[in-house]
Amino acid sequence: MRHVLLTGATGLLGRYLMKDLLSRGVKLAVLVRPSRRNNPYVRVEAAMRVWEDQLQRSLPRPKVLCGDIISSDLGLSGPELSWATENCEAVIHNAASLSFVSTGRHSEPWRSNVGGTENVLEFCQQAGIEKFHHVSTAYVAGKRIGRVYENELNVGQEFANPYEESKVEAEEKVRSSRFLKSLTVLRPAIIVGDSNSGLTFTYHNFYAMLQLGCTLVQSMAQKDFTGKTRGDDFKINVDGHERKNLVPVDWVSEAMARIITTPSLHGQTYHLTPRVPVTVRLIRDVMEEVMETYGLTFSGADGVMGIDQEIEQIFLKHMEVYHSYWKDDPEFDSTNTIKALPDLPCPLVDRKMLTHLARVAIQRGFNWRDPKVEASQFQPELVAN
Numbered sequence: 001m002r003h004v005l006l007t008g009a010t011g012l013l014g015r016y017l018m019k020d021l022l023s024r025g026v027k028l029a030v031l032v033r034p035s036r037r038n039n040p041y042v043r044v045e046a047a048m049r050v051w052e053d054q055l056q057r058s059l060p061r062p063k064v065l066c067g068d069i070i071s072s073d074l075g076l077s078g079p080e081l082s083w084a085t086e087n088c089e090a091v092i093h094n095a096a097s098l099s100f101v102s103t104g105r106h107s108e109p110w111r112s113n114v115g116g117t118e119n120v121l122e123f124c125q126q127a128g129i130e131k132f133h134h135v136s137t138a139y140v141a142g143k144r145i146g147r148v149y150e151n152e153l154n155v156g157q158e159f160a161n162p163y164e165e166s167k168v169e170a171e172e173k174v175r176s177s178r179f180l181k182s183l184t185v186l187r188p189a190i191i192v193g194d195s196n197s198g199l200t201f202t203y204h205n206f207y208a209m210l211q212l213g214c215t216l217v218q219s220m221a222q223k224d225f226t227g228k229t230r231g232d233d234f235k236i237n238v239d240g241h242e243r244k245n246l247v248p249v250d251w252v253s254e255a256m257a258r259i260i261t262t263p264s265l266h267g268q269t270y271h272l273t274p275r276v277p278v279t280v281r282l283i284r285d286v287m288e289e290v291m292e293t294y295g296l297t298f299s300g301a302d303g304v305m306g307i308d309q310e311i312e313q314i315f316l317k318h319m320e321v322y323h324s325y326w327k328d329d330p331e332f333d334s335t336n337t338i339k340a341l342p343d344l345p346c347p348l349v350d351r352k353m354l355t356h357l358a359r360v361a362i363q364r365g366f367n368w369r370d371p372k373v374e375a376s377q378f379q380p381e382l383v384a385n
Protein backbone atom coordinates (compact mmCIF):
# COMPACT_ATOMS: atom_id res chain seq x y z
CA MET A 1 0.00 0.00 0.00
CA ARG A 2 1.35 3.44 -0.93
CA HIS A 3 0.97 6.63 1.11
CA VAL A 4 -1.78 9.24 1.08
CA LEU A 5 -0.48 12.81 1.44
CA LEU A 6 -2.50 15.06 3.75
CA THR A 7 -2.07 18.85 3.84
CA GLY A 8 -3.21 20.97 6.79
CA ALA A 9 -2.59 18.18 9.32
CA THR A 10 -1.89 20.62 12.16
CA GLY A 11 -5.24 22.41 11.86
CA LEU A 12 -8.53 21.61 13.57
CA LEU A 13 -9.88 19.22 10.95
CA GLY A 14 -6.44 17.97 9.90
CA ARG A 15 -5.64 16.68 13.39
CA TYR A 16 -8.86 14.70 13.47
CA LEU A 17 -8.25 13.38 9.96
CA MET A 18 -4.73 12.35 10.93
CA LYS A 19 -6.06 10.39 13.92
CA ASP A 20 -8.99 8.83 12.06
CA LEU A 21 -7.00 7.82 8.98
CA LEU A 22 -4.03 6.42 10.93
CA SER A 23 -6.48 4.52 13.17
CA ARG A 24 -7.93 2.93 10.04
CA GLY A 25 -4.50 1.73 8.96
CA VAL A 26 -4.02 4.31 6.19
CA LYS A 27 -0.34 4.95 5.48
CA LEU A 28 -0.22 8.70 5.83
CA ALA A 29 2.31 11.37 4.89
CA VAL A 30 1.69 14.90 6.10
CA LEU A 31 2.97 18.16 4.63
CA VAL A 32 3.59 20.56 7.52
CA ARG A 33 5.29 23.95 7.76
CA PRO A 34 7.28 25.08 10.79
CA SER A 35 5.52 27.24 13.37
CA ARG A 36 7.17 30.15 15.15
CA ARG A 37 8.15 27.80 17.98
CA ASN A 38 8.56 24.34 16.51
CA ASN A 39 9.72 22.40 13.50
CA PRO A 40 7.18 20.20 11.65
CA TYR A 41 8.39 16.96 13.31
CA VAL A 42 7.84 18.36 16.78
CA ARG A 43 4.46 19.80 15.79
CA VAL A 44 3.19 16.48 14.47
CA GLU A 45 4.62 14.51 17.39
CA ALA A 46 2.90 16.88 19.86
CA ALA A 47 -0.41 16.53 18.01
CA MET A 48 -0.13 12.72 18.02
CA ARG A 49 0.61 12.68 21.75
CA VAL A 50 -2.60 14.61 22.38
CA TRP A 51 -4.54 11.82 20.64
CA GLU A 52 -2.70 9.07 22.43
CA ASP A 53 -3.46 10.79 25.70
CA GLN A 54 -7.14 11.12 24.80
CA LEU A 55 -7.52 7.60 23.44
CA GLN A 56 -5.20 5.93 25.97
CA ARG A 57 -3.58 3.85 23.24
CA SER A 58 -0.67 4.24 20.90
CA LEU A 59 -1.07 5.26 17.29
CA PRO A 60 1.22 4.87 14.31
CA ARG A 61 3.04 8.00 13.16
CA PRO A 62 2.72 9.61 9.74
CA LYS A 63 5.69 10.35 7.55
CA VAL A 64 6.38 14.07 8.07
CA LEU A 65 7.34 16.21 5.08
CA CYS A 66 8.52 19.77 5.80
CA GLY A 67 6.93 22.11 3.32
CA ASP A 68 4.58 24.93 2.54
CA ILE A 69 1.90 24.89 -0.11
CA ILE A 70 2.62 28.44 -1.20
CA SER A 71 6.07 27.43 -2.49
CA SER A 72 6.78 25.64 -5.74
CA ASP A 73 7.46 21.92 -5.26
CA LEU A 74 5.59 22.52 -2.01
CA GLY A 75 8.84 23.77 -0.51
CA LEU A 76 10.09 20.19 -0.25
CA SER A 77 13.80 19.42 -0.14
CA GLY A 78 15.21 17.22 -2.94
CA PRO A 79 15.10 13.95 -0.96
CA GLU A 80 11.60 14.68 0.41
CA LEU A 81 10.32 15.58 -3.04
CA SER A 82 11.73 12.32 -4.42
CA TRP A 83 10.24 10.37 -1.52
CA ALA A 84 6.80 11.95 -2.01
CA THR A 85 6.93 11.38 -5.77
CA GLU A 86 7.81 7.71 -5.36
CA ASN A 87 5.59 6.87 -2.41
CA CYS A 88 2.36 8.87 -2.60
CA GLU A 89 -0.62 7.65 -4.60
CA ALA A 90 -3.28 10.13 -3.46
CA VAL A 91 -3.63 13.57 -1.91
CA ILE A 92 -6.09 14.94 0.63
CA HIS A 93 -5.80 18.67 0.16
CA ASN A 94 -7.13 20.15 3.36
CA ALA A 95 -4.77 23.09 4.07
CA ALA A 96 -6.29 26.53 3.67
CA SER A 97 -6.28 30.01 5.09
CA LEU A 98 -9.53 30.75 6.93
CA SER A 99 -8.97 34.49 6.85
CA PHE A 100 -12.18 36.42 6.13
CA VAL A 101 -10.28 39.61 5.37
CA SER A 102 -7.75 40.28 2.68
CA THR A 103 -5.52 43.09 1.48
CA GLY A 104 -5.52 41.68 -2.06
CA ARG A 105 -4.86 38.64 -4.17
CA HIS A 106 -1.15 38.55 -3.28
CA SER A 107 -2.09 37.98 0.38
CA GLU A 108 -4.22 35.51 2.35
CA PRO A 109 -6.63 33.86 1.86
CA TRP A 110 -5.84 33.92 -1.88
CA ARG A 111 -2.19 33.01 -1.52
CA SER A 112 -2.78 29.69 0.25
CA ASN A 113 -6.23 28.83 -1.08
CA VAL A 114 -5.70 29.53 -4.78
CA GLY A 115 -1.91 29.68 -5.18
CA GLY A 116 -1.45 26.83 -2.71
CA THR A 117 -4.00 24.65 -4.47
CA GLU A 118 -2.28 25.32 -7.82
CA ASN A 119 1.04 24.21 -6.31
CA VAL A 120 -0.48 21.05 -4.86
CA LEU A 121 -2.02 20.23 -8.25
CA GLU A 122 1.27 20.87 -10.02
CA PHE A 123 3.03 18.57 -7.58
CA CYS A 124 0.41 15.85 -8.23
CA GLN A 125 0.78 16.18 -11.98
CA GLN A 126 4.57 15.90 -11.77
CA ALA A 127 4.40 12.98 -9.35
CA GLY A 128 1.76 11.15 -11.40
CA ILE A 129 -0.81 11.33 -8.56
CA GLU A 130 -4.25 11.02 -10.10
CA LYS A 131 -6.41 10.54 -6.99
CA PHE A 132 -7.42 13.76 -5.25
CA HIS A 133 -9.64 14.46 -2.26
CA HIS A 134 -10.31 18.17 -2.01
CA VAL A 135 -11.56 19.80 1.19
CA SER A 136 -13.71 22.70 0.09
CA THR A 137 -16.58 24.33 2.01
CA ALA A 138 -20.37 24.37 1.74
CA TYR A 139 -19.97 28.17 1.73
CA VAL A 140 -18.71 28.15 -1.86
CA ALA A 141 -22.44 28.88 -2.18
CA GLY A 142 -21.66 32.45 -1.07
CA LYS A 143 -24.77 34.57 -0.64
CA ARG A 144 -27.06 32.20 -2.51
CA ILE A 145 -30.53 31.60 -1.14
CA GLY A 146 -32.82 28.60 -1.61
CA ARG A 147 -31.62 25.06 -2.18
CA VAL A 148 -27.98 24.48 -3.13
CA TYR A 149 -27.03 21.17 -4.73
CA GLU A 150 -23.80 19.24 -4.44
CA ASN A 151 -23.21 19.38 -8.20
CA GLU A 152 -23.33 23.19 -8.31
CA LEU A 153 -20.40 25.53 -7.87
CA ASN A 154 -20.14 28.86 -9.65
CA VAL A 155 -23.57 30.07 -10.69
CA GLY A 156 -22.60 33.75 -10.59
CA GLN A 157 -23.32 34.10 -6.87
CA GLU A 158 -22.02 36.95 -4.73
CA PHE A 159 -19.73 36.26 -1.82
CA ALA A 160 -19.81 37.36 1.78
CA ASN A 161 -16.02 37.50 2.09
CA PRO A 162 -12.80 36.76 0.14
CA TYR A 163 -12.46 33.38 1.86
CA GLU A 164 -15.61 32.03 0.17
CA GLU A 165 -14.55 33.40 -3.19
CA SER A 166 -11.04 31.96 -2.88
CA LYS A 167 -12.46 28.53 -2.06
CA VAL A 168 -14.63 28.65 -5.21
CA GLU A 169 -11.59 29.48 -7.29
CA ALA A 170 -9.63 26.67 -5.64
CA GLU A 171 -12.41 24.19 -6.37
CA GLU A 172 -12.54 25.38 -9.98
CA LYS A 173 -8.79 24.81 -10.34
CA VAL A 174 -9.13 21.29 -9.01
CA ARG A 175 -12.16 20.49 -11.19
CA SER A 176 -10.44 21.70 -14.33
CA SER A 177 -7.35 19.50 -13.74
CA ARG A 178 -7.82 16.99 -16.50
CA PHE A 179 -4.95 14.76 -15.37
CA LEU A 180 -6.90 13.72 -12.25
CA LYS A 181 -8.60 10.35 -12.72
CA SER A 182 -10.55 10.53 -9.47
CA LEU A 183 -11.71 13.71 -7.74
CA THR A 184 -13.72 13.74 -4.53
CA VAL A 185 -14.86 17.09 -3.17
CA LEU A 186 -15.75 17.35 0.50
CA ARG A 187 -17.69 20.44 1.53
CA PRO A 188 -18.22 20.81 5.28
CA ALA A 189 -20.44 23.48 6.81
CA ILE A 190 -19.15 25.57 9.77
CA ILE A 191 -16.97 23.28 11.87
CA VAL A 192 -17.29 23.43 15.65
CA GLY A 193 -15.65 21.32 18.37
CA ASP A 194 -16.04 17.67 19.25
CA SER A 195 -19.64 16.60 19.83
CA ASN A 196 -18.65 14.65 22.95
CA SER A 197 -15.62 16.23 24.56
CA GLY A 198 -16.16 19.76 23.24
CA LEU A 199 -12.49 19.69 22.21
CA THR A 200 -11.36 22.21 19.62
CA PHE A 201 -7.89 23.35 18.60
CA THR A 202 -8.84 26.59 16.86
CA TYR A 203 -11.37 29.30 17.59
CA HIS A 204 -12.84 30.63 14.36
CA ASN A 205 -16.43 31.64 13.54
CA PHE A 206 -18.79 30.70 16.38
CA TYR A 207 -15.91 30.79 18.84
CA ALA A 208 -14.51 34.10 17.61
CA MET A 209 -17.89 35.72 18.15
CA LEU A 210 -18.29 34.08 21.52
CA GLN A 211 -14.85 35.29 22.56
CA LEU A 212 -15.64 38.84 21.44
CA GLY A 213 -18.95 38.65 23.26
CA CYS A 214 -17.24 37.47 26.46
CA THR A 215 -14.72 40.30 26.29
CA LEU A 216 -17.49 42.78 25.62
CA VAL A 217 -19.59 41.60 28.53
CA GLN A 218 -16.59 41.73 30.86
CA SER A 219 -16.01 45.34 29.82
CA MET A 220 -19.64 46.29 30.44
CA ALA A 221 -21.44 47.29 33.58
CA GLN A 222 -21.32 45.03 36.57
CA LYS A 223 -23.89 42.34 37.19
CA ASP A 224 -27.27 43.66 38.40
CA PHE A 225 -29.71 42.18 40.93
CA THR A 226 -30.35 39.23 38.57
CA GLY A 227 -26.72 38.19 38.98
CA LYS A 228 -26.22 38.77 35.27
CA THR A 229 -24.93 41.57 33.06
CA ARG A 230 -27.60 43.58 31.28
CA GLY A 231 -26.89 43.51 27.56
CA ASP A 232 -29.87 45.30 26.08
CA ASP A 233 -27.83 48.29 24.94
CA PHE A 234 -26.16 45.94 22.51
CA LYS A 235 -28.02 45.41 19.26
CA ILE A 236 -27.20 42.83 16.63
CA ASN A 237 -28.47 43.67 13.15
CA VAL A 238 -30.21 40.42 12.31
CA ASP A 239 -33.76 39.13 12.75
CA GLY A 240 -32.84 36.08 14.80
CA HIS A 241 -34.49 33.46 12.62
CA GLU A 242 -31.46 33.26 10.28
CA ARG A 243 -30.20 29.67 9.99
CA LYS A 244 -26.59 28.59 10.43
CA ASN A 245 -25.19 25.16 9.58
CA LEU A 246 -22.84 23.94 12.30
CA VAL A 247 -21.16 20.53 12.25
CA PRO A 248 -19.01 18.90 14.94
CA VAL A 249 -15.43 18.22 13.86
CA ASP A 250 -15.47 14.57 14.97
CA TRP A 251 -18.42 13.87 12.65
CA VAL A 252 -16.86 15.73 9.71
CA SER A 253 -13.63 13.81 10.10
CA GLU A 254 -15.35 10.43 10.55
CA ALA A 255 -17.46 11.07 7.44
CA MET A 256 -14.43 12.12 5.40
CA ALA A 257 -12.35 9.16 6.60
CA ARG A 258 -15.15 6.78 5.62
CA ILE A 259 -15.47 8.34 2.16
CA ILE A 260 -11.71 8.49 1.57
CA THR A 261 -11.16 4.85 2.58
CA THR A 262 -14.08 3.57 0.47
CA PRO A 263 -13.08 3.71 -3.23
CA SER A 264 -16.67 3.18 -4.40
CA LEU A 265 -17.55 6.53 -2.79
CA HIS A 266 -14.85 8.48 -4.66
CA GLY A 267 -15.57 10.78 -7.56
CA GLN A 268 -18.51 12.63 -5.97
CA THR A 269 -19.10 15.92 -4.19
CA TYR A 270 -20.37 15.73 -0.62
CA HIS A 271 -22.11 18.40 1.41
CA LEU A 272 -21.09 17.57 4.99
CA THR A 273 -23.88 19.62 6.46
CA PRO A 274 -26.21 19.08 9.43
CA ARG A 275 -29.69 17.62 9.27
CA VAL A 276 -31.05 20.61 11.13
CA PRO A 277 -29.44 24.07 11.14
CA VAL A 278 -29.42 26.20 14.28
CA THR A 279 -30.96 29.66 14.35
CA VAL A 280 -29.10 32.81 15.23
CA ARG A 281 -31.62 33.21 18.07
CA LEU A 282 -30.43 29.90 19.54
CA ILE A 283 -26.79 30.99 19.23
CA ARG A 284 -27.74 34.26 20.97
CA ASP A 285 -29.54 32.36 23.75
CA VAL A 286 -26.53 30.10 24.30
CA MET A 287 -24.18 33.07 24.33
CA GLU A 288 -26.36 34.83 26.89
CA GLU A 289 -26.42 31.74 29.08
CA VAL A 290 -22.69 31.08 29.09
CA MET A 291 -21.74 34.76 29.28
CA GLU A 292 -24.21 35.34 32.12
CA THR A 293 -25.86 38.25 30.42
CA TYR A 294 -29.39 38.98 29.23
CA GLY A 295 -31.29 41.23 26.89
CA LEU A 296 -29.07 41.07 23.77
CA THR A 297 -31.52 42.37 21.19
CA PHE A 298 -31.96 42.01 17.46
CA SER A 299 -32.47 45.21 15.50
CA GLY A 300 -33.58 43.46 12.30
CA ALA A 301 -31.54 42.63 9.22
CA ASP A 302 -31.50 46.28 8.09
CA GLY A 303 -31.12 47.66 11.58
CA VAL A 304 -28.11 49.45 12.92
CA MET A 305 -25.68 47.56 15.06
CA GLY A 306 -24.89 49.74 17.94
CA ILE A 307 -24.00 50.76 21.40
CA ASP A 308 -22.69 54.08 22.50
CA GLN A 309 -19.52 53.71 24.45
CA GLU A 310 -16.23 53.93 22.66
CA ILE A 311 -14.78 50.68 23.94
CA GLU A 312 -17.79 48.77 22.67
CA GLN A 313 -17.56 50.50 19.28
CA ILE A 314 -14.12 48.97 18.96
CA PHE A 315 -15.58 45.53 19.55
CA LEU A 316 -18.32 46.18 17.01
CA LYS A 317 -15.62 46.96 14.47
CA HIS A 318 -14.20 43.49 15.09
CA MET A 319 -17.66 41.97 14.87
CA GLU A 320 -18.12 43.48 11.41
CA VAL A 321 -15.77 40.84 10.02
CA TYR A 322 -18.35 38.30 11.12
CA HIS A 323 -21.33 40.28 9.88
CA SER A 324 -21.67 37.92 6.93
CA TYR A 325 -21.64 35.08 9.40
CA TRP A 326 -25.05 36.07 10.72
CA LYS A 327 -26.79 36.05 7.34
CA ASP A 328 -29.36 33.35 6.60
CA ASP A 329 -27.79 30.21 5.12
CA PRO A 330 -29.19 28.55 2.04
CA GLU A 331 -30.52 25.02 2.32
CA PHE A 332 -27.71 22.60 1.53
CA ASP A 333 -28.91 19.52 -0.30
CA SER A 334 -26.84 16.54 0.91
CA THR A 335 -28.25 13.69 -1.18
CA ASN A 336 -24.80 12.25 -1.96
CA THR A 337 -23.73 12.25 1.67
CA ILE A 338 -26.95 10.68 2.94
CA LYS A 339 -26.71 7.99 0.27
CA ALA A 340 -23.04 7.29 0.96
CA LEU A 341 -23.27 7.31 4.75
CA PRO A 342 -26.84 6.33 5.68
CA ASP A 343 -25.69 5.04 9.08
CA LEU A 344 -23.66 8.13 9.96
CA PRO A 345 -26.05 11.04 10.40
CA CYS A 346 -24.62 14.28 11.73
CA PRO A 347 -25.22 14.52 15.51
CA LEU A 348 -27.84 17.10 16.32
CA VAL A 349 -26.25 20.43 17.17
CA ASP A 350 -28.81 21.71 19.66
CA ARG A 351 -28.86 24.01 22.65
CA LYS A 352 -27.28 21.39 24.92
CA MET A 353 -24.38 20.69 22.58
CA LEU A 354 -23.74 24.34 21.75
CA THR A 355 -23.75 25.25 25.44
CA HIS A 356 -21.25 22.47 26.14
CA LEU A 357 -18.99 23.60 23.27
CA ALA A 358 -19.15 27.18 24.46
CA ARG A 359 -18.40 26.30 28.09
CA VAL A 360 -15.39 24.16 27.14
CA ALA A 361 -13.99 27.01 25.02
CA ILE A 362 -14.45 29.52 27.86
CA GLN A 363 -12.87 27.14 30.38
CA ARG A 364 -9.85 26.85 28.12
CA GLY A 365 -9.66 30.62 27.69
CA PHE A 366 -10.12 30.23 23.91
CA ASN A 367 -6.66 28.80 23.77
CA TRP A 368 -5.01 25.51 22.92
CA ARG A 369 -1.51 24.51 23.85
CA ASP A 370 0.07 21.26 22.73
CA PRO A 371 2.16 19.28 25.18
CA LYS A 372 5.83 20.16 25.09
CA VAL A 373 7.99 17.89 22.98
CA GLU A 374 11.72 18.32 23.49
CA ALA A 375 13.11 19.03 20.03
CA SER A 376 16.64 18.07 21.11
CA GLN A 377 15.54 14.62 22.29
CA PHE A 378 13.23 14.03 19.42
CA GLN A 379 14.62 12.11 16.48
CA PRO A 380 12.80 12.92 13.22
CA GLU A 381 13.96 9.55 11.80
CA LEU A 382 11.73 7.79 14.31
CA VAL A 383 8.65 9.08 12.55
CA ALA A 384 10.10 9.21 9.07
CA ASN A 385 9.29 5.73 7.88
Ligand SMILES: NC(=O)c1ccc[n+]([C@@H]2O[C@H](COP(=O)([O-])OP(=O)(O)OC[C@H]3O[C@@H](n4cnc5c(N)ncnc54)[C@H](OP(=O)(O)O)[C@@H]3O)[C@@H](O)[C@H]2O)c1
Binding pocket: 007, 008, 009, 010, 011, 012, 013, 014, 031, 032, 033, 034, 035, 067, 068, 069, 070, 093, 094, 095, 096, 097, 098, 112, 116, 135, 136, 137, 138, 167, 187, 188, 189, 190, 191, 192, 202, 204, 205
Ligand atom coordinates in the same frame (compact mmCIF):
# COMPACT_ATOMS: atom_id res chain seq x y z
N1 LIG B 1 -13.35 25.51 10.07
C1 LIG B 1 -14.47 25.56 9.36
O1 LIG B 1 -15.52 26.01 9.84
C2 LIG B 1 -14.49 25.03 7.95
C3 LIG B 1 -15.71 24.92 7.29
C4 LIG B 1 -15.76 24.43 6.00
C5 LIG B 1 -14.60 24.04 5.36
N2 LIG B 1 -13.42 24.17 6.01
C6 LIG B 1 -12.20 23.75 5.29
O2 LIG B 1 -11.60 22.71 6.03
C7 LIG B 1 -10.18 22.74 5.86
C8 LIG B 1 -9.51 22.71 7.21
O3 LIG B 1 -9.96 23.84 7.97
P1 LIG B 1 -9.64 23.96 9.52
O4 LIG B 1 -10.84 24.48 10.17
O5 LIG B 1 -9.01 22.73 10.03
O6 LIG B 1 -8.57 25.16 9.47
P2 LIG B 1 -7.35 25.44 10.43
O7 LIG B 1 -7.57 24.87 11.77
O8 LIG B 1 -7.08 26.92 10.32
O9 LIG B 1 -6.15 24.65 9.75
C9 LIG B 1 -5.63 25.03 8.52
C10 LIG B 1 -4.46 24.12 8.22
O10 LIG B 1 -3.92 24.49 6.94
C11 LIG B 1 -2.52 24.71 7.12
N3 LIG B 1 -2.05 25.72 6.18
C12 LIG B 1 -2.60 26.92 5.90
N4 LIG B 1 -1.85 27.56 5.01
C13 LIG B 1 -0.80 26.74 4.72
C14 LIG B 1 0.33 26.85 3.90
N5 LIG B 1 0.55 27.95 3.18
N6 LIG B 1 1.20 25.79 3.81
C15 LIG B 1 1.00 24.68 4.56
N7 LIG B 1 -0.06 24.53 5.39
C16 LIG B 1 -0.93 25.56 5.46
C17 LIG B 1 -2.37 25.20 8.56
O11 LIG B 1 -1.03 25.05 8.96
P3 LIG B 1 -0.45 25.80 10.25
O12 LIG B 1 -0.86 24.97 11.43
O13 LIG B 1 1.02 25.81 10.01
O14 LIG B 1 -1.05 27.18 10.28
C18 LIG B 1 -3.32 24.23 9.24
O15 LIG B 1 -2.72 22.98 9.39
C19 LIG B 1 -9.90 23.98 5.02
O16 LIG B 1 -9.74 23.61 3.68
C20 LIG B 1 -11.14 24.83 5.19
O17 LIG B 1 -11.36 25.70 4.09
C21 LIG B 1 -13.32 24.64 7.29
